[in-house]
Amino acid sequence: VREVLTRLLISQGHLVSSAAGGKAGLQMTLGRRFDLIITDIVMPEGDGLETIPAWRRECPEVKILAISGGGYQTSADYLKMGRQLGADLTLAKPFSAEQLTLALETLLP
Numbered sequence: 001v002r003e004v005l006t007r008l009l010i011s012q013g014h015l016v017s018s019a020a021g022g023k024a025g026l027q028m029t030l031g032r033r034f035d036l037i038i039t040d041i042v043m044p045e046g047d048g049l050e051t052i053p054a055w056r057r058e059c060p061e062v063k064i065l066a067i068s069g070g071g072y073q074t075s076a077d078y079l080k081m082g083r084q085l086g087a088d089l090t091l092a093k094p095f096s097a098e099q100l101t102l103a104l105e106t107l108l109p
Contacts, residue, residue, distance in 0.1 A: 001040070001067075001093070002018055002020070002040075003018075005018075005038065005100070006018050008097055008100065012101070012104075014104075017034075020044070020045075021043050021044045021045035021046055022039070022043050022044075022045060022046025022047055022048065022050055022051040023045045023046035023051075024045065024046075025037070025039065025046075025051060026046065026051050026054050026055065026058075029055065029058070029059055029062070030058060034059065034062050035062070035063065035108055036062065036063045036064075036065060036104070036107055036108060037055055037059075037062055037063070037064050037065070038064075038065045038066075038067065039051060039052065039055075039064065039065070039066055039067070039087075040066075040067050040068060041066055041067070041068035041078040041079070041081075041082055042068060042069075042078065048066055048068070048078075048082055048087075049078075049081055049082070049085060052064060052066065052082055052085040052086050052087055053085050053086060055086070056085070056086040063088045063089075063107040063108065064086060064087045064088050064089075065087065065088065065089050065090070065091065065103055065104075065107060066078075066079060066082035066083070066087035066089075066090045066091075067090070067091045067092075067093055067095070068082070068090070068092060068093060069092070069093035069094070076092065079091075079092060088107055089103050089106060089107055091103055
């Protein structure tokens with residue numbers, strides 16, 4: 001999913017950095033300016049439920065889009081928790097390119 005999202009976002013003209021897990025993503029964002037972070041909820045090495053609050057503390061101005069296809073719980077449960085922890089918007093997987101584009105238009109100036 002990360003690779004597909006990266007290619008799609010680049011094709012739309014966005015500058016993209018990506019990380020394989022939550023801890024790597026959090027490290028990558030420290031000391032750098034990002035307009036948007038797209039994070040999965042269920043990831044290796046630091047899931048979204050851990051990293052969303054950390055991003056809120058470290059980068060309070062960044063917009064966060066949380067995505068989830070579920071796992072031990074339904075994607076709706078995970079996405080609700082993501083919103084409660086600070087995600088600005090959520091998308092349930094699978095989602096279309098059009099749904100992602102609409103989410104980006106909502107979050108980015």
